[in-house]
Amino acid sequence: MRSLILSMTSALALATVAFPAAAEGKLTVYTYESFTSEWGPGPQVKKAFEADCACTVDFVSVADGVALLNRVKLEGASTKADIVLGLDTNLTVEAKATGLFAPHAAGADVKVPGDWKDDTFVPYDYGYFAVVYDTEKLKNPPKSLKDLVEGNPEEKIAIQDPRTSTPGLGLLLWVKSVYGDKAPEAWAKLKDRVLTVTPGWSEAYGLFTKGEAPMVLSYTTSPAYHMVAESTERYQAASFEEGHYLQIEVAGITTTGAKNPLAEKFMAFMTSPGFQDAVPETNWMLPAGKTDKPLNPAFDKLVKPSKTLIFSADEVAANRKAWVDEWLGVMSK
Numbered sequence: 001m002r003s004l005i006l007s008m009t010s011a012l013a014l015a016t017v018a019f020p021a022a023a024e025g026k027l028t029v030y031t032y033e034s035f036t037s038e039w040g041p042g043p044q045v046k047k048a049f050e051a052d053c054a055c056t057v058d059f060v061s062v063a064d065g066v067a068l069l070n071r072v073k074l075e076g077a078s079t080k081a082d083i084v085l086g087l088d089t090n091l092t093v094e095a096k097a098t099g100l101f102a103p104h105a106a107g108a109d110v111k112v113p114g115d116w117k118d119d120t121f122v123p124y125d126y127g128y129f130a131v132v133y134d135t136e137k138l139k140n141p142p143k144s145l146k147d148l149v150e151g152n153p154e155e156k157i158a159i160q161d162p163r164t165s166t167p168g169l170g171l172l173l174w175v176k177s178v179y180g181d182k183a184p185e186a187w188a189k190l191k192d193r194v195l196t197v198t199p200g201w202s203e204a205y206g207l208f209t210k211g212e213a214p215m216v217l218s219y220t221t222s223p224a225y226h227m228v229a230e231s232t233e234r235y236q237a238a239s240f241e242e243g244h245y246l247q248i249e250v251a252g253i254t255t256t257g258a259k260n261p262l263a264e265k266f267m268a269f270m271t272s273p274g275f276q277d278a279v280p281e282t283n284w285m286l287p288a289g290k291t292d293k294p295l296n297p298a299f300d301k302l303v304k305p306s307k308t309l310i311f312s313a314d315e316v317a318a319n320r321k322a323w324v325d326e327w328l329g330v331m332s333k
Helices: 003-009 039-055 065-078 092-097 145-150 167-194 201-209 222-230 261-270 278-285 298-302 314-330
Strands: 026-032 057-062 083-088 121-134 157-160 194-198 215-219 236-238 244-254
Touching: 003 201, 026 039, 026 065, 026 194, 026 261, 039 057, 039 261, 039 278, 057 065, 065 083, 065 092, 065 167, 083 092, 083 167, 083 261, 083 298, 092 244, 092 314, 121 167, 121 222, 121 261, 121 278, 157 167, 157 201, 157 314, 167 194, 167 201, 194 201, 194 222, 194 236, 222 236, 222 298, 244 261
Parallel strands: 026 057, 026 083, 157 194, 157 215
Antiparallel strands: 083 244, 121 215, 121 236, 121 244
């Protein structure tokens, strides 16, 4: 997911985050902006891994996960990335098809819903998409995707672009999984409620917390940030009757990174407590690997989806372009 404070601090939306040079060897990790923010997992992960590897970790960031894959595609075999961290399972088949990723050697000790496993990509966290709303501005939040689609157009929502953002793609797939062939009609109705479509998650959440819209596409885990860091339950996730779409975030080694022994070492570290303990209260997602630290009690107060919605990676790869074009055809009118 994302470091929520980044969304409220536009000055931290840097295209590249480079840390001071040190020690022996360097590992370059491409990821999304909020991961590398001051309050995101990046600083903790960097410190913990560098203490173990006697190396330098350089994070290079872009707005969001789909943009991350687009950048790697653009750079091709000349990419400087050793590891790409921040894709999700909706993009893994397409990412593999580029030929720019190498299988990982070590087995990963991870546990995610559906027991998703892959020979190239390793999960590091997961969560469920949700409509997060401001209880002070919205007294009757939607109780279903149907309520959201057909609700009062004066009550706006900020969403993300599926062409650049994994949450934006997640909403597209969520709507498609519920409405099927009638998705274009659903988008036509929802369009009037959309305040804006942002390139990434951070921009949309920033508009929400600034009061520009009473709703935003985010995660069931987002309210935990406000409970833990701000001691408020003002922001809540709406529980949807149809269920919630699952996101599993993953990392993979590039063919460039396969030549760097630090890459495999980082992948093993990624599923260990040194990385995983940072996930819940910096990335505000659920850990996929081993942890030594119990979840904050705030996580017990979160929405528990009644049903998990998810397409297979193959199905998304086969249909993503057509479904995005379908979405664009409606939203651009």
